[in-house]
Amino acid sequence: MNRDIxxxxxxxxxxxxxxxxxxxxEKLSEYGLTHSQAKVIYFLANxxxxxxxxxxxxxxxxxxxMNGIIESLLKNECITxxxxxxxxxxxxxxxxxxGVQLDKTIWTIAQNLEKEIGVGLSDEEQQMMLSWLEVIQKNLKHLKERS
Incomplete structure (x- = not known):
């Protein structure tokens, strides 16, 4: 049995x-935010x-x-x-x-990080990878729904 991870x-x-x-x-901490809080802000903005x-x-x-994230965002006056x-x-x-202003900052940070993530990959390779990740996401959602 192969046990190489x-x-x-x-x-x-x-x-x-x-x-x-x-x-x-690390980038978000400069604004007093975490990744989870940023996702909530992003979703509400959209x-x-x-x-x-x-x-x-x-x-x-x-x-x-969710309760902890909401309480933190309330404390930082990002949401009502x-x-x-x-x-x-x-x-x-x-x-x-x-919160609206922070969303703009979050988006800029995300776009800059995306550029760094994609270094060395062509647009076509990035699209192909995204397609594969969407298939994996779909597979995992089905697994979650069945359990």
């Missing part, structure tokens, strides 16, 4: 993800006000983790949180002006 897809994707997240967190539950589901974050008029148990999350 290095040729495994999952291992390599995990290592790459770890590097990217660490680099992104999709508008959302319920906390919808954000949690769409970003694949556990409820307990209020009761949903149709369901008092549901909380609606919206970006503040500060």
């Amino acid at each position: 290095y040729p495994l897809l999952g291992y390599n994707i995990n290592v790459i993800s770890h590097f990217i997240q660490n680099l992104f967190n 999709h508008g006000e959302q319920s906390q539950t919808d954000l949690q589901k769409r970003l694949y974050i556990k409820a307990s983790s 949180k209020h009761n949903c008029p149709n369901d008092k148990r549901s909380k609606l999350i919206k970006l503040t002006d500060r």
